[in-house]
Amino acid sequence: MERPSGELLPAFAHAFANATVLPAICVAALFGYLSVSFIMLLIRHYGASNTEIVKSTRKMISIGASMLLYPAPWNWSGPTVSSSPACFPSFIPCERVFVDDSPGFDECTYATLRTGSTARG
Numbered sequence: 001m002e003r004p005s006g007e008l009l010p011a012f013a014h015a016f017a018n019a020t021v022l023p024a025i026c027v028a029a030l031f032g033y034l035s036v037s038f039i040m041l042l043i044r045h046y047g048a049s050n051t052e053i054v055k056s057t058r059k060m061i062s063i064g065a066s067m068l069l070y071p072a073p074w075n076w077s078g079p080t081v082s083s084s085p086a087c088f089p090s091f092i093p094c095e096r097v098f099v100d101d102s103p104g105f106d107e108c109t110y111a112t113l114r115t116g117s118t119a120r121g
Contacts, residue, residue, distance in 0.1 A: 015021045042051040 015025070039051060039055070042054060046054075
């Protein structure tokens with residue numbers, strides 16, 4: 001059993017001091033339960049793959065709707081097209097290579113498909 005952090009009593013004090021907090025927590029818990037139940041029902045009737053497609057589509061529609069409803073000015077302060085090739089080497093596909101002198105059966109290192117080199121630590 002974990003040692004208490006001392007946050008429970010202040011949380012109760014805040015919930016009872018503000019009349020809208022407790023109903024908001026109950027509504028959030030109810031909608032969380034309903035969403036998980038709906039996802040489990042989708043998995044039961046249509047399978048996991050189709051359910052993941054539905055979930056991903058819902059997320060894309062939600063993001064698109066929020067971009068239309070709450071437009072923000074374009075801000076190019078983040079990574080630009082010119083800096084994106086610098087990130088490319090981290091996405092090179094790798095394959096698992098078992099090393100002969102490894103201390104255990106499950107030990108392995110990765111070698112890149114491009115160079116064929118093995119990284120040993």
